[in-house]
Amino acid sequence: MQEVSRLRFDCPHCGSYMKVRTSKTHLPEYRELYLHCTNEFKCGYRCKGRVTLSETLAPSYRPNPSVNIKMSPWVMRKMHQEILESEGQIRLILDARKEAKK
Numbered sequence: 001m002q003e004v005s006r007l008r009f010d011c012p013h014c015g016s017y018m019k020v021r022t023s024k025t026h027l028p029e030y031r032e033l034y035l036h037c038t039n040e041f042k043c044g045y046r047c048k049g050r051v052t053l054s055e056t057l058a059p060s061y062r063p064n065p066s067v068n069i070k071m072s073p074w075v076m077r078k079m080h081q082e083i084l085e086s087e088g089q090i091r092l093i094l095d096a097r098k099e100a101k102k
């Protein structure tokens with residue numbers, strides 16, 4: 001996957017680079033974008049878009065209780081697997097203790 005430090009859009013009409021301005025909303029997981037084509041005089045296209053933080057891929061170490069972004073199915077599977085693994089380890093420890101008591 002390519003790392004993108006700045007959101008980049010090309011103009012859908014002429015293919016030139018589009019400048020992006022974001023506006024803050026009251027929701028931390030949602031931004032409105034205002035884009036305008038840098039080919040200002042020959043094209044001049046402007047549009048509005050939006051960016052939403054839609055799925056959690058790795059939970060935060062400092063979670064904000066007011067943020068509620070759904071977990072991706074991949075994270076859910078991984079967490080479920082970790083629970084199963086820890087249950088398995090507990091079972092092994094308990095079995096080892098039972099063996100030791102015999």
Ligand SMILES: [Zn+2]
Pocket residue numbers: 011012013014015016037038039043044045
């Ligand atoms: Zn354009």
